[in-house]
Amino acid sequence: MSMYVDMILGGVFHAAVVFLVAAGLQLVFGVQKIVNLACGSFYALGAYFGITAVAGAAAMGLPSVVVLPVLLAAGLAIGLIGLPVERLLRTVYRRDESHQLLLTFGLLLVFQDVMRFLWGPTPLTLDNAYLAYGTAEFAGVRVPTYNLLVIAASIAIAAGLGLFLQRTRTGRIIRATAENREMSEGLGVNSNRVFAAVFTVGCMLGTVGGALVVPASAASLEMSVELVVEAFAVVVIGGLGSMRGAMAGALIVGLIRAVAIMVLPEAEILSIYVVVIAVLILRPAGLFGKAMA
Amino acid sequence: MNLNRRSVLRGIGAAGLSASMPGVFAPAIAQSKPVRIGILAPRSGAMGTVGECGIRAVQWAADRMNKDGGIAGRPVELVFEEETSPKDTIERFRRLVLQEKVDCVQGLISTGVSMGVAPVAEEEQALLIMWDGTTQDGVKEAMPDARYVFRSTDNECEAVMSSLLSVKYFGNKIKRVAGINPDYSYGRNNWEAFRQILTRAGVQYEVVAEQWPKVGTMDLTSHIAALKAAKPDFIFSSMLFADLPVFMKQGSAAGLFEGVNLALPAAGWQLNQLKKSFMPENIVFGHNTLYFALPDASPLQKAFVEDYMERYQQAPHWEADRAYFALAAYKAGTEAAAKATGRWPKLDEIIDAIPRQEVQSLGGPGRFRADKIAEQVFYQGLSTNDNAYDFPTLRTVNAYTADQLQKPPGMDFWEWLKTAKLPV
Missing domain, CATH: 3.40.50.2300 (Response regulator)
Structure with missing residues (x-):
């Protein structure tokens, strides 16, 4: 029994992080119809900035238990970089999709060099922050408490985002703009503002994801490219533009990976992409996506 | 830039x-x-x-x-x-x-x-x-x-030495072996060399888990869950990049290393990142050709x-x-x-x-x-956290020369491993 609990928790932890990046990708595509390849950069940026913020907090003498709030705040703060990036993206909103892809991919490479310049080329870690909250017993299994906190934070962010989009006036405006930009503009919506806000929130989801994962792993220049590939697997499975799809896709990817590692470790990557291919063949719009004409 | x-x-x-x-x-x-x-x-x-x-x-x-x-x-x-x-x-x-x-x-x-x-x-x-x-x-x-x-x-020198020291220090205590090694020829060959040396030394063991994360995998929680489920008493890992500290940190937090001995033939590459807070002691710890705190x-x-x-x-x-x-x-x-x-x-x-x-x-x-x-000369030994640094040093230092650890010119490595006069 404990074996399965361990396996599921490992899969859900992975899913919790991938979900945040994929959710950012989905949000931006859902509203702005841009496939943002730079989302992986925001994830890496969050990780690096998280390390800087925790180091700063430690230098100020703050106790190690503030690691999580510091990382959340750092992720949100560096996520504001979405504002200037969105201004840049405005130049290609009405251009061919290939221009948008090339620009966001270019941004990914630019960010990689910016991070190399600011934080150096070698992977950075937060040595002891991961153990700041100790360990917990969960269904008879010893789990790092930090993993449970990250899962909880990810669920809370997903729920908050859902409530924001469904229950608030701004959320309704965003959904209306996503549905029909011209119509919403005709009704007085400033779509530029909506796009700026949506892109920044999407960016923050990525940066918060990166900041949250860094105590358990490391910040490296490669993480941006690695995660963007996995985030796209999530998006394909869940359906492009769907937040529910992001959640379901992340869980599927995380759990399939965990099962494969337990049962047939060589199939860790293969298992995910078999599902991706199956979805593309059998349900091209993804589990929760809308079929496009 | x-x-x-x-x-x-x-x-x-x-x-x-x-x-x-x-x-x-x-x-x-x-x-x-x-x-x-x-x-x-x-x-x-x-x-x-x-x-x-x-x-x-x-x-x-x-x-x-x-x-x-x-x-x-x-x-x-x-x-x-x-x-x-x-x-x-x-x-x-x-x-x-x-x-x-x-x-x-x-x-x-x-x-x-x-x-x-x-x-x-x-x-x-x-x-x-x-x-x-x-x-x-x-x-x-x-x-x-x-x-x-x-x-x-040769790439296998450190694995051969770690395997020999595993036999020397843990010998017949090794019963249930798990490996987590990088998924390319270095990791595969090191793991195979380790197994062959245990067999040649007459250690009665069974392999209970093999994990092959690709280099640079930074979320190893599922790999660690799989290792825990296998209940090993000895783990051999030739991970050597930034993923090694991540493995040790995540493994320690998950309780993977309790009652388990380890051999990390290439740990020295990540020495500064392997903090005492998540490093158990008595690991067969490889420093390859430079041990910075060599007593003599x-x-x-x-x-x-x-x-x-x-x-x-x-x-x-x-x-x-x-x-x-x-x-x-x-x-x-x-x-x-x-x-x-x-x-x-x-x-x-x-x-x-x-x-x-x-x-x-x-x-x-x-x-x-x-x-x-x-x-060149290779240095490995059992680790200790009893030192002035924030990472482990060696409690015992073993030094072998490469001619004791690598195949002679022109010889097949696996054949050499079967017949070589090994220092342990």
């Missing part, structure tokens, strides 16, 4: 050397023209920390040599390029040789890259002395008759370690030794050839002279065999 990618850092102060003391050969052959050494080393990515340590060491070595008269009276000048993918590194190698006109290229850590660059060195007839790269296709030597390419010790270290090692730790606030690892060894071997070969000829030697004379030289490197004495594969 361009500066990091393709920068040419002409670093070492040839200036001032003219005022320095003349070397042994200076009266006969001193020239003002520097000896140009091209350095190809990773500066980013998973191997960034490793390359950085080697670069620091080769700069230290060149500085020291220049203060002492350079190489046969000529100052040393380093020209840096980055080791990245095989294709790009080959281009940079050609640039160093054809445009920068360096006298020798040194560096290379990844065997995947070395395998690509080595044939080009032969084709260009350019001297290449590798730090950590080999021309092994798996465990088989792919270039047994290389003329211009000097290679590091040479004055050379002591001077280097002191300078390095003071300047970088970190302990140096074996890549420093490999970088130093490559430059020292070139210097020794060149000076021997110069002494024999009474002039600045030709490339062929240097190449012929290098394998005959015994070199005092940072980690101890070393040499190149006639087939141009290095033989």
Whole structure:
């Protein structure tokens, strides 16, 4: 029994992080119809900035238990970089999709060099922050408490985002703009503002994801490219533009990976992409996506 | 940044050397023209920390040599390029040789890259002395008759030594073995070597789990869950990049190491990142060819370690030794050839002279065999956290020479493993 609990928790932890990046990708595509390849950069940026913020907090003498709030705040703060990036993206909103892809991919490479310049080329870690909250017993299994906190934070962010989009006036405006930009503009919506806000929130989801994962792993220049590939697997499975799809896709990817590692470790990557291919063949719009004409 | 990618850092102060003391050969052959050494080393990515340590060491070595008269009276000048993918590194190698006109290229850590660059060195007839790269296709030597390419010790040396020490220290306590190794030939061959040595030593064990994360996997929680489920009493891992500290941190937090012994043959590469807070003790801990805290270290090692730790606030690892060894071997070969000829030697004379030289490197004495594969001293032992650092040191230090750990020229590794007279 404990074996399965361990396996599921490992899969859900992975899913919790991938979900945040994929959710950012989905949000931006859902509203702005841009496939943002730079989302992986925001994830890496969050990780690096998280390390800087925790180091700063430690230098100020703050106790190690503030690691999580510091990382959340750092992720949100560096996520504001979405504002200037969105201004840049405005130049290609009405251009061919290939221009948008090339620009966001270019941004990914630019960010990689910016991070190399600011934080150096070698992977950075937060040595002891991961153990700041100790360990917990969960269904008879010893789990790092930090993993449970990250899962909880990810669920809370997903729920908050859902409530924001469904229950608030701004959320309704965003959904209306996503549905029909011209119509919403005709009704007085400033779509530029909506796009700026949506892109920044999407960016923050990525940066918060990166900041949250860094105590358990490391910040490296490669993480941006690695995660963007996995985030796209999530998006394909869940359906492009769907937040529910992001959640379901992340869980599927995380759990399939965990099962494969337990049962047939060589199939860790293969298992995910078999599902991706199956979805593309059998349900091209993804589990929760809308079929496009 | 361009500066990091393709920068040419002409670093070492040839200036001032003219005022320095003349070397042994200076009266006969001193020239003002520097000896140009091209350095190809990773500066980013998973191997960034490793390359950085080697670069620091080769700069230290060149500085020291220049203060002492350079190489046969000529100052040393380093020209840096980055080791990245095989294709790009080959281009940079050609640039160093054809445009920068360096006298020798040194560096290379990844065997995947070395395998690509080595044939080009032969084709260009350019001297290449590798730090950590080999021309092994798996465990088989792919270039047994290389003329211009000097290679590091075989990749399996550290795994053979860790396996032997696992038998020595844990022997028949080993019953349920799990492996988590990087998913490429290095990890696969190390794991197989470990198993074969246990079998040869008569250890009655069963393999309860094998995990093969790809290099750079930073979320290992599911791998750790799989290892925990297998309930091993011994874990062998030849992970060696930034994923090793992540594995130890996540494994420690998940309680994986309770009642489990470990062998980490290549842990020394990540020494500074392996913090005591998540490192259990009594690990078979590999430092390869440089153990920074060696109790009876040479004055050379002591001077280097002191300078390095003071300047970088970190302990140096074996890549420093490999970088130093490559430059020292070139210097020794060149000076021997110069002494024999009474002039600045030709490339062929240097190449012929290098394998005959015994070199005092940072980690101890070393040499190149006639087939141009290095033989150096390896250090491993059981770890302890009882020290003044925030990472483990060795409680017991074992030192084996490479001739005890690597196959002789021309021999199949697996055959050698079955029949070799091993030190344990």
